[in-house]
Amino acid sequence: MSKVTNVVFAGLGGQGVLKVSDILADAAVHAGLDVKKSELHGMSQRGGSVSSDVRFGDEVFSPMIPEGEADYLVVLDETQVDVTRHLLREGGVLITPEVFYDEDQGIEDVDDLVADEDNPVTERNLNVALLGALSVRLDLPESCLLEGVRANLPERLHEMNLEVFQYGVSAARKRLS
Amino acid sequence: MVQQSTKASAGLRRLLSGDEAVAAAARELGVSLGTGYPGTPSTEVLEYFATLGGRAQWAPNEKVAMEVGVGAAFAGARALVTMKHVGLNVAADVLFTAAYTNVQGGLVVVSADDPGMASSQNEQDNRRYAVAAGVPMFEPSDSQEAYEMTAAAFDVAERWHIPVILRLTTRLCHAKTLVDTGRFTASAPPETFVRDIPGRVMIPAYAKPAHRRLRAKLAEIAEWVETCAWTRTVEGSGRVGVITSGVSYAHVREAIADAPVLKLGMTHPVPIEAARAFAQTVDECIVIEEGDPYLEETLRAAGIAVRGKDPMYRFGELSVQRVRRILAGDTSAEPTPPRGNPPQLCPTCPHRLVFQALSRLNCIVSGDIGCYTLGVLPPFEAMDCCVCMGASIGAGLGLRHALPDEEARRVVSVIGDSTFVHSGLTGLVEMVYNPPTTGHLVMVLDNGTTAMTGLQEHPGTGRTLNHEPTNRLDIERVAEAIGIRRIHTVDPRELGSDGLETLIAETLASGELAMIVTRRPCALIEERVATAAAGACNE
Numbered sequence A: 001m002s003k004v005t006n007v008v009f010a011g012l013g014g015q016g017v018l019k020v021s022d023i024l025a026d027a028a029v030h031a032g033l034d035v036k037k038s039e040l041h042g043m044s045q046r047g048g049s050v051s052s053d054v055r056f057g058d059e060v061f062s063p064m065i066p067e068g069e070a071d072y073l074v075v076l077d078e079t080q081v082d083v084t085r086h087l088l089r090e091g092g093v094l095i096t097p098e099v100f101y102d103e104d105q106g107i108e109d110v111d112d113l114v115a116d117e118d119n120p121v122t123e124r125n126l127n128v129a130l131l132g133a134l135s136v137r138l139d140l141p142e143s144c145l146l147e148g149v150r151a152n153l154p155e156r157l158h159e160m161n162l163e164v165f166q167y168g169v170s171a172a173r174k175r176l177s
Numbered sequence B: 001m002v003q004q005s006t007k008a009s010a011g012l013r014r015l016l017s018g019d020e021a022v023a024a025a026a027r028e029l030g031v032s033l034g035t036g037y038p039g040t041p042s043t044e045v046l047e048y049f050a051t052l053g054g055r056a057q058w059a060p061n062e063k064v065a066m067e068v069g070v071g072a073a074f075a076g077a078r079a080l081v082t083m084k085h086v087g088l089n090v091a092a093d094v095l096f097t098a099a100y101t102n103v104q105g106g107l108v109v110v111s112a113d114d115p116g117m118a119s120s121q122n123e124q125d126n127r128r129y130a131v132a133a134g135v136p137m138f139e140p141s142d143s144q145e146a147y148e149m150t151a152a153a154f155d156v157a158e159r160w161h162i163p164v165i166l167r168l169t170t171r172l173c174h175a176k177t178l179v180d181t182g183r184f185t186a187s188a189p190p191e192t193f194v195r196d197i198p199g200r201v202m203i204p205a206y207a208k209p210a211h212r213r214l215r216a217k218l219a220e221i222a223e224w225v226e227t228c229a230w231t232r233t234v235e236g237s238g239r240v241g242v243i244t245s246g247v248s249y250a251h252v253r254e255a256i257a258d259a260p261v262l263k264l265g266m267t268h269p270v271p272i273e274a275a276r277a278f279a280q281t282v283d284e285c286i287v288i289e290e291g292d293p294y295l296e297e298t299l300r301a302a303g304i305a306v307r308g309k310d311p312m313y314r315f316g317e318l319s320v321q322r323v324r325r326i327l328a329g330d331t332s333a334e335p336t337p338p339r340g341n342p343p344q345l346c347p348t349c350p351h352r353l354v355f356q357a358l359s360r361l362n363c364i365v366s367g368d369i370g371c372y373t374l375g376v377l378p379p380f381e382a383m384d385c386c387v388c389m390g391a392s393i394g395a396g397l398g399l400r401h402a403l404p405d406e407e408a409r410r411v412v413s414v415i416g417d418s419t420f421v422h423s424g425l426t427g428l429v430e431m432v433y434n435p436p437t438t439g440h441l442v443m444v445l446d447n448g449t450t451a452m453t454g455l456q457e458h459p460g461t462g463r464t465l466n467h468e469p470t471n472r473l474d475i476e477r478v479a480e481a482i483g484i485r486r487i488h489t490v491d492p493r494e495l496g497s498d499g500l501e502t503l504i505a506e507t508l509a510s511g512e513l514a515m516i517v518t519r520r521p522c523a524l525i526e527e528r529v530a531t532a533a534a535g536a537c538n539e
């Protein structure tokens, strides 16, 4: 049995944590893998912490990622790093909006990032931007991820999201190289 | 009998939550009516059923939903009734005697339990209800099973003319896993009413034989479950065997790959002989179950040697780590995960103004369940009790009756609009019938929706589950008809917390039986309208 990939998305209510986990889960379905995804709903609308587990591979059992076994932790709001870091395995990868910061461009925090007109990232599409950044590390065809984006967002948002996804991809590639 | 589909659409693989999977099956099975009352984690079953084109309705509360479901089944139709675990407390009166009747069509009740209390006031284990009411219970372990067991539940319901409970848990309701849909075909709707007086009129003369009939049905089902496909053994090379059910099964498979597992799809009746035979094939047999030690006790009572979990694992939901610990007999303290941000009343929530006023007046607040329960948190801390839906009024009256007059005059009952319709009406009747000598004040926080569970309609909004117009229950007129003489309706935003403070103080001082309705749409509705108008949102 091949290894299961474990991704945790975390953030605050209203940031689109659940939406981005839906996109990734769908992408893995398109790739022909077994997928399980789990989160707790209910209180997320009221600004509380939200997190969602996505697991994919040949065969996935539990829908929940055991603590300390996440391969990737994608945190949309930096205040949530401290409360989720323990989910990551040793050697696991943490991805935050920091991946987009660039001192030379004067982008030192999320506010700078979303205010900057030269990049397509906004408060609303940060989730998909980070998915792009994550995607360069995943063993999933890009076509499947883009299919996931299209399947989970209304058509009028496709263009903007495909653009910001690619922006995430290049930002992450730049960091990796 | 449930028919398997031969349609071309069979075999469509989709990622569905447990709730959605139940709805998908219900739709394919031709369920005539889905009815229930919202409650996390069950709410999405009916919402998704409606999205698929099914006829779905919110009832004012779970008891009424169950009654409507029973009636539809008496008519010979398939009915699905959904609720969260505590909803079954409200509907229990119906269930216990419906179990005696010869339900004609298929009646399946979804009970969504919440081990770990992700958003509930208790973590009761509704497997106990299956035993107490004498109804069969299915427990799926992923969305595929939720889909298939919905059909199986209707099969059992129709074969033995008995209500069947489909027990889901929060994790299963909300986790998405792959489902092959398109497998079932719809049953034909009833053609005519079939009279069965002794089977459905539960006067003692008919109920006495009905009880015996129920026990005979259960004995037959108990025999059937021993060998049915839902009682399943997974081979393994290990010497330790596990008996489990529901989502715990998924954790078990991950935690201990080589263990033989007896997986129970039905947890009432329990297939005792299958469990006995399984236990004999292993050196040690461990029961892994969330919540109460229900299977453990049942198997032990039948003389089967099993080991259960340490009582520390009775609290909260299970996980792979916790299953590993149970298997290892590890009872050391569990690490406490860091706490994230707790939920709060939205910054522009109209409830805030009410709690500001109540807090400043130092009222004794008999609270209720909904978003407004968050009024208990700082900075307000303006709630002194909260037990179950509707209790604010009765408990407030009890406080008034028992406290010295000076304190009794500070007691206020606070209740949401959906909760008021759910179970506040009878409290109001009590208030008029047995009035406290100091009078009483009920505040209805009417935000025009059931916000807590995700903005569902209710009779007071005048719109159906699908948000279409219907007759509206007028809260003030009902209160007036019940006999409340002093009724104020205000917009909390317009009046402000100072104005509210004055109004509450005056009303309390009057010593009358009074109601203040604070009416202002939920901030989330306003926000939703604004976002829709503004366009882009990736949420």
Ligand SMILES: Cc1ncc(C[n+]2csc(CCOP(=O)(O)OP(=O)(O)O)c2C)c(N)n1
Pocket: B037, B038, B039, B040, B062, B084, B086, B087, B090, B120, B121, B369, B370, B371, B372, B389, B415, B416, B417, B418, B419, B420, B447, B449, B450, B451, B452, B453
């Ligand atoms: C018996 C029962 N059924 C359902 C629920 C789930 N539930 C909790 S509060 C609530 C209603 C909240 O609506 P409302 O009273 O209008 O208050 P709001 O959240 O809108 O402020 C529901 C359905 C419950 N706790 N108990």
